[in-house]
Amino acid sequence: MPTFSFDGKKSPDSMTLPMMSLREVVMFPKSIVPLFVGREASIKAIETAVADYGKQIFLVTQKSPEKEHPEADDLYRIGTVSKILQMLRLPDGTIKVLFEGVSRAAWDPETDMIPYADEEGDYPKARFQVLGESGEETAEGKALIRAVQDSLEEFGKVNKKVAPEAILAMSTIKDAGQLADQIMPHLKIDFSRKQDILEELDPNRRLERVYELLLGEIEIVSIEKRVKGRVKDQMEKNQREYYLNEQVKAINKEMGRDDDPQAEAQELEAQLDAKPMSEENRERVRKEIKKMRTMQSSSAEYTVVRNYIDWVLDLPWDNIKDDKDVDIKQARAILDEDHYGLEKPKERILEYLAVQTLVETMKGPILCFVGPPGVGKTSIARSIARSMDREFLRLSLGGVRDEAEIRGHRRTYVGAMPGKIIQSLKRVKFNNPVICLDEVDKMSADFRGDPSAALLEVLDPEQNYAFNDHYLDLDYDLSKVFFITTANNLEGIPLPLQDRMEIIRLPGYLETEKVEIAKGFLLPKQIKQHGLKPDNLKVSDNAILDVVRYYTKEAGVRNLEREIASICRKSAMKIVEDHDRDKSIQISKQSLQKILGVTKFTYGEREEEAQVGVCNGLAWTQLGGEMLLVEVVLMPGKGKVEITGKLGDVMQESARAAVSYIRSRSDLLGLKPDFYKLVDIHIHVPDGATPKDGPSAGVTLTTALISALLNIPVRNDLAMTGEITLRGRVLPIGGLREKLLAAHRGLIKTVLIPADNEKNLQDVPKDILKDLEVIPVKTMDQVIDKALEGNSRNIWVRNHGEAPVAACLLKEEFQRPARQ
Incomplete structure (x- = not known):
């Protein structure tokens, strides 16, 4: 531990100890005080005092309690040398310390x-001089001690x-200074006045x-007891309400409030x-206002009733934003400007707008x-919402389970x-907004x-004209x-809820649509967001098509926009x-890999040559x-049949149905009945790590x-889709557009394709x-x-002399010697 010289400024009884500042607390000699310590400098000072200074520390009070890191001028000149009796570390990082005052000291x-010493940590030390008592024992002092002990x-x-044991202990003290020091911690006075007492050496x-x-x-405590007793008597005499009202009136008068219920x-x-x-509804709200008249504004129930009335009056009961005489051409232009494709949703909206212009009132559709x-x-x-010139609100229902x-909530709950529906209408201030309920399948x-x-009640056009919110308990027209x-999926929506809505599917964008979206929407948007000019960046159509094919694999265009943003960066x-x-950068198909790196995805292509047992299918x-x-x-x-490729139950059943169909047609196909x-037959669908399933x-x-x-080889330039029955019928499928x-x-x-498609x-x-x-x-x-090469069985079997496994399956009339 380093030593410090005093430069002759202090007498030989000067000492150096770690110093800790106190906030709104004054430590007195001969008194024991527990304190909670949380500041890092104070904790370090206590730890150093315990480790290196015999548990002694110098406590000084701050002049300004709000200062977190006080300087020397922020502390009083006189403090107390104290001893650390106990120290307890708490879970929140603070420590509880029991201090015992030893003597006054000045610095x-x-x-x-x-x-601050680097090797000791961030805490201050102080050189100080212990102060002695300056007065003498007199008869007047003895009389004063008796008077004080009587008052105790x-x-x-x-x-x-104050514990009786503490009163008894103080009553036995015969030293005036010690008695004063031990009484001070029990008095409720400002810390600055306590500091004045500490600095008094006589x-x-x-x-x-x-x-x-x-x-x-004593007088203040006695007055408090009398006031409490008087208030208690008034309460016992049924005057509690009057007393509280008078207090509230006096407070409001002093604060300049006009609170007349x-x-x-x-x-x-x-307003109602x-x-x-x-x-x-008006009569029910009027009853609530009447009930509020009889209540005191300070009561808890008054606040509940007042909040309810405010909610009712803030709602746009019949405040309609005028949306008649809608220009259909302008609405179509807005929809086309914001979105490429999506013709069915656009057409449905335009139909609604057209009907809205012809009728006075129309129940809102639920799409x-x-x-x-x-x-x-x-x-x-x-x-x-923009095309209809209405307010738009979006409510996310993903994860909602209440x-x-x-x-x-019912008003009985705290x-x-x-x-959310009523809250949204209050916020928008109109009763005919467009409300989008997102992720309705994830509740x-x-x-x-x-x-x-x-x-169900919110989205049912036959019921939502009288929607009853539990809090309002009034019929509200939605x-x-x-x-x-x-x-994202209809499977997550209960069937009764599906029945209330008009389902419009957005299956995803085709490659051609993604290219147009990128050219007309995403690329200009990203060029602007990245601070570029339209002439700074030119991306060819082939390059955009390669981004769609080789760098994204999605139904939407979010990843496509990210890749375009990468090109812009x-x-x-x-x-x-x-x-x-003013530099102009040209992005072509050939330069794309230098910018976006190695391609991330591939897509299926036909085989170069027709092969036996290999057929091109189409999946959605x-x-x-x-x-x-x-x-x-x-x-x-x-006769073992093995099916691999991580196929789902539907595709495995299709494979078994195919085997059964062929067995039932073995005679027409020229196969032996027990072929x-x-x-052993092994059916495999490559890319085995990817799950595959579906009825096509x-x-x-x-x-x-x-x-x-x-x-017989299958044509390599032909693909097919469809499901079969055991009788050989081809059943319709979905996703034809994407498959083609x-x-x-x-x-x-x-x-x-199936004829029904x-x-x-x-x-x-x-x-x-x-x-x-x-x-x-x-x-x-x-x-x-159509699929097998050739159109007669004589041509189909022209090569099985080269394949003994296939040849042994055919009937004799379909076999011929192998070619030499």
């Missing part, structure tokens, strides 16, 4: 505060917070001042009369946009509030109720609100590096259409099996159909004729 703030007995009687004078304070404290009730009644609500993330469900709801979020139920069941809900960095704000996913290869191989065996007992792979699986059994796009992208020329071709873009030969089929026989 000079200008010269005696030692700077009375003080103990009126102040029950013990007789000090005790005399303490005596004055003690008598004043009668005038307030009259003002609320005037101006509200366009039903007479039944449900269902589709994967990123396809624009919420943003089109915002565009709808029914009160929709219907509100902190009760209306539901759940628990012991607090089922919020999806509460939405029929003029245009509700739009969004969901790289371009901005190049412009700043070259110090040329939330990310769009995909080419799906099906491979079948035969091995000598005993299935002679070989039956045709593909059957064709691949027949190709392997007959040893995948076929077009995979360089397929001919696609076989021929009507869906009108939804497919014409630029895709012109490059594809789409053939509707009804039966498996038609599929075989």
